[in-house]
Amino acid sequence: MDLSELRQEYAGQPLDVDSVDPNPFQQFTAWFDQASTAELLEPNAMVLATVDANGRPSQRTVLLKYFDESGFVFFTNYGSRKAQQIAANAHVSLLFQWLPLHRQVEVEGVATKVSSAESLKYFLKRPRESQLGAWVSRQSEVVSHRQLLEAKLQEMKARFGKGEIPLPSFWGGYRIAPTRLEFWQGGPGRLHDRIEFRSDGRGGWDRNRLAP
Template sequence: MAVKKETLENLRQEYISEKLSKRDVDKDPIKQFGKWFKEAMDAGIHEPNAMTLATTSIDRKPSARIVLLKGYEERGFMFYTNYLSAKGKEMSKNPVVAIVFHWAELARQVRIEGTVEKLSKEESDRYFQSRPKQSQIGALISPQSQVIEDREDLEKDWKEAEIRYENKTIPKPAFWGGYLIKPQVIEFWQGRPSRLHDRIVYKKADKTSWKIVRLAP
């Protein structure tokens, strides 16, 4: 049953939370992200590393999906996927991407824009071997984003791979690996009462420094 338009129009949440100012944030946005990420974990948020990844096709059609952050450092933000998936193909044609973290329980969002590049084979191999064997098999046998006849074929391939690699190391498939998002813009959004939210944005000034500005909500 459809939700009435009037119900959606009146669906509101008042934000009562802490403030965010240019004086209080770290000069380094990666360190500021680390502070917020730890607070999200400490708050018991389910999968605080879940992020929306937005990519664009060569004909400028946007697409977005949830992926999991698997690391962050001064270089940027890391995740792993199938290179031949829809997002993998789009990133190979247009490396400009955006990601968004939403931690509703803390009334916070982090929005990041930047360019993406593949992680080294060594980094991807290392992470792949750290995954549970079931996840390794899933990555190996799934033709991600491609049309399949039915689920039964996928489950059959999974069982065959499970038998084939019993007590054996599963090599990382060549079509699977990691990406590094190198940020150019990082925005920290803190919900505040009366929709007067705090928005602090870091913009890359040069290779080592950032310009910090405040945006109107």
């Protein structure tokens, strides 16, 4: 299949070193708010890239649950493939794609587990079905058929009844503390705007324009 003629011309608002917020978290907040206002599907969806102990990469989409200047937080099963890879190499990257706005944001950083208290605080906010789902799924393990999952769900419903569902010991959050962020704005003729922020190691950020 030849896709060479499949192309989209970009014409977004220009982005420059002097026009971005000097604080990359404030710049991310502004763009995230605009993606949310534009009613894009799952604006908090992000591709998480990890590598295993042998340097083999893998990617998957996860949902950002909250962020601040300490990092970007998502939640998962601690027995999953992504968690195993993070345990072997905590350096990860995130990619937010807001293509209808001709934008994407790349984040590179180091992943660490959040505290059990922080995981519990978020877990209690989840819908009950999602809480049960955390108990049902041993994420990334082989399952012979879906009926096993459905049977496990019924087992968990019977186990917890109408009472409070506790936080599973194998489930919780990760915080990605950024060392680099890149804001990409599509431009005409493939002359895209790319503004990179790199940690200066002293709590500040160096920012530069990159060639498209």
